[in-house]
Amino acid sequence: MSEEIIYIKNLFANRGIILNNKLEHLFDAFVKDEFNIKAVQQILENQKMLTEKWKLKNRISDILQQPVSIPNGTVNKPYEAKLDFIKLGWNEIVFFELFGLDDLGLIYEPLEEVISGIPLKNGDLKFVLKFRVEGELEDSELHEKTISFVVNPDPKSLWKDIKSDESDPYWKEDNITSSGKLGEKNIVVASKRGRSHANVGSFRDDHFTFKHLDNTGWSIIALADGAGSSKISRDGSKTACDGIINYFSENLSTEIFKEFDILLKDHCVGSGENTLKKLNHFVYNNLGKAALDIHKSLEQRANKLEVNLKDLHTTLIFVLLKKYEFGYAILSFGVGDCPIGLINKDLSSVNLMNWLDVGEFGGGTRFITMPEIFQSEKFATRFGFKIVEDFSYLMLMTDGIYDPKFVVEANLDKIEKWLEFLEDLNGKNEDNIKVDFIKDNTEIETQLSKWMDFWSPGNHDDRTLAVIF
Amino acid sequence: MRRLPVYFLLDTSGSMYGEPIQALNNALSGMINTLRTDPQALDSLWISVITFDREVKEIVPLTELVSFQLPEIVCPQSGPTHTGAALEVLYQKVITDVRKGTSDQKGDWKPLFFLFTDGKPSDIQLYRQMISQIKSLNFGAVVGCAAGHLADDSLLKELTDSVVHLDTCDSTTLKTFFKWVSDTIEQGNKSQGTGESVELPAPPSEIHLVI
Numbered sequence: 213m214s215e216e217i218i219y220i221k222n223l224f225a226n227r228g229i230i231l232n233n234k235l236e237h238l239f240d241a242f243v244k245d246e247f248n249i250k251a252v253q254q255i256l257e258n259q260k261m262l263t264e265k266w267k268l269k270n271r272i273s274d275i276l277q278q279p280v281s282i283p284n285g286t287v288n289k290p291y292e293a294k295l296d297f298i299k300l301g302w303n304e305i306v307f308f309e310l311f312g313l314d315d316l317g318l319i320y321e322p323l324e325e326v327i328s329g330i331p332l333k334n335g336d337l338k339f340v341l342k343f344r345v346e347g348e349l350e351d352s353e354l355h356e357k358t359i360s361f362v363v364n365p366d367p368k369s370l371w372k373d374i375k376s377d378e379s380d381p382y383w384k385e386d387n388i389t390s391s392g393k394l395g396e397k398n399i400v401v402a403s404k405r406g407r408s409h410a411n412v413g414s415f416r417d418d419h420f421t422f423k424h425l426d427n428t429g430w431s432i433i434a435l436a437d438g439a440g441s442s443k444i445s446r447d448g449s450k451t452a453c454d455g456i457i458n459y460f461s462e463n464l465s466t467e468i469f470k471e472f473d474i475l476l477k478d479h480c481v482g483s484g485e486n487t488l489k490k491l492n493h494f495v496y497n498n499l500g501k502a503a504l505d506i507h508k509s510l511e512q513r514a515n516k517l518e519v520n521l522k523d524l525h526t527t528l529i530f531v532l533l534k535k536y537e538f539g540y541a542i543l544s545f546g547v548g549d550c551p552i553g554l555i556n557k558d559l560s561s562v563n564l565m566n567w568l569d570v571g572e573f574g575g576g577t578r579f580i581t582m583p584e585i586f587q588s589e590k591f592a593t594r595f596g597f598k599i600v601e602d603f604s605y606l607m608l609m610t611d612g613i614y615d616p617k618f619v620v621e622a623n624l625d626k627i628e629k630w631l632e633f634l635e636d637l638n639g640k641n642e643d644n645i646k647v648d649f650i651k652d653n654t655e656i657e658t659q660l661s662k663w664m665d666f667w668s669p670g671n672h673d674d675r676t677l678a679v680i681f
Numbered sequence: 682m683r684r685l686p687v688y689f690l691l692d693t694s695g696s697m698y699g700e701p702i703q704a705l706n707n708a709l710s711g712m713i714n715t716l717r718t719d720p721q722a723l724d725s726l727w728i729s730v731i732t733f734d735r736e737v738k739e740i741v742p743l744t745e746l747v748s749f750q751l752p753e754i755v756c757p758q759s760g761p762t763h764t765g766a767a768l769e770v771l772y773q774k775v776i777t778d779v780r781k782g783t784s785d786q787k788g789d790w791k792p793l794f795f796l797f798t799d800g801k802p803s804d805i806q807l808y809r810q811m812i813s814q815i816k817s818l819n820f821g822a823v824v825g826c827a828a829g830h831l832a833d834d835s836l837l838k839e840l841t842d843s844v845v846h847l848d849t850c851d852s853t854t855l856k857t858f859f860k861w862v863s864d865t866i867e868q869g870n871k872s873q874g875t876g877e878s879v880e881l882p883a884p885p886s887e888i889h890l891v892i
Contacts (some may be wrong), residue, residue, distance in 0.1 A: 284748050286723075336715075362717075364747050369722035408721055441868075518689060570782040574683040574790040615683070615787075622785040668726040670682040672714070 216252040217243050268347050272355055280359050285331040285369045287366040308343035334365040374413030381446045389657035394424045394431035395535050398651055399680045402660040407672035418610050418674040419449035421457050428463045431533040435676055437610040439525035448524030451513050456530045464600035480538045494636045495597045499545045510581050521581050527582040529608055544596035547585055549577045551614055551624050555605045562630045569622050583616045605681050612675035616668035685725045685790040685869045686779050690767050694734040695759035701850035702756050706750055708855035715863045719748055722746055733767035734889045736762040736771035744880030754782035762800045765807030775818050793869050812840050821869055822879040834891045844891040856888045
């Protein structure tokens, strides 16, 4: 039975027209009439057309309303997003064009179905998809769908550089450098306020000091990093560094350190017994006293300023250095997360003079202001002592340098990481900024300070680096 | 890179239906936009959003701010508030998401946790059980926010010392609250002593600190 006859039968049935046997003849003739058949065909075609048209409208409306999320971009950072028509279920789209991408710095590559480029501006941005779906006439007007996506600003462009308030009682320079001679060695230090501070006009919390005592031949170098979460830790780091210089300026010329000279000589010529043990004991005793003295002066300082001791929270590393006829004696102490690295003469090995107080979470460390560090059984391991014929570099740095350049503690033991660091200082960096570690380089402070502006996402803490060479 | 993981637990129980959920959506989206203009946040912030009503849903797994897309938060017209179950999910997520520092892995900043509710836990027993576990996670800050007159401050106080109360759940109040949240987040990435927690900025007048 043809489609047309079925249609007519159904039509009559729906209208309550009963076709009994008597009418069979008549019906046969009726459905053979070409005019009637054509009429049915016309109806069926119209029905089909209406259904298709409705489906099409519906489909277009679905596409127009379908939420499309494409990945966020960032200004100045290469962007790539696939506009995956199959995944989006847009198989029926037979023709489309994208408008408005140029203005955003993007293009569409039809072969790969990829939007790419380098976004020029940030915000909730929009572009327009104009399309036609299967079944529409080629000259029919295109449908328009607006697709929005987020472009983040370039973080680099957001950092502000707000000068710190010089009238603040605890003010210190945002950037400071220094250089000089430590006997036969040279030292250069730069300390720079972190971008996170500059952004809000707050102060540098790092501090450093160094001094060479001509009368005894000893050099003292100290670095400290005030806790970011403490109110006047910048004063704590200063108090700690200044305290170390004061303490040793008084104590290094005393009989006590003359005893050290004798002990060391005995050790190096091999006379005397248990000399290394005695030396280590000496370091522990005398540098330990200094550390405790600093802790006490910080306590006094807190009392004087009528603040809590934790408001002065600061890390502290310091080194004592002296040249003897057989080489250098290097003594160190450290609390916090600032490493001291000693690189040998031919750059083949490194000695990490201290271990770092790094907690399981970022930023968690220990401070010289914490009384518990003196009671801890690990206190004895905070000291370092080395006798070397010579060395190429002795470096002290705060975590503002260590975090971006060494990332994790394990890297501090690897000479290859220190060699990379030296290459970096030697100009192998994004900005090709070089520090010439040569004697009498009058530009060295500026060079180091410029080098210190390096960009490292997520690392915007104060940076302090002291290099003895 | 060091990440600052921030977890939001949002009450989407029946009482939030209508204007409050709309206000919450607006306020959250405003907060995300604010954070996008903070270079520090763009570099380090990771956000996770978990909603809870009868069901607990991690609607956005821990995602860096740069790629973060906030979906519309919806809520059923009625139903209980399974805060305890939400804490259970949070606990698992933090255990798996947050990286701890080792000698060869950089630890995340201490995670922050904001709990927003306009009622009180329907699963009070589980809620109380989870409190000690949540405390063991060593968050940099846990902030409980009780919004509206039906919210129970004292139960939040059992979870954390930092509880704030909002008189209403309207758009302006929520916006102010989430602006304060973004200020708090900005405190989250600073060095501090081991065992110490993040100091919260002073809240604006619409937000009452519950003592």
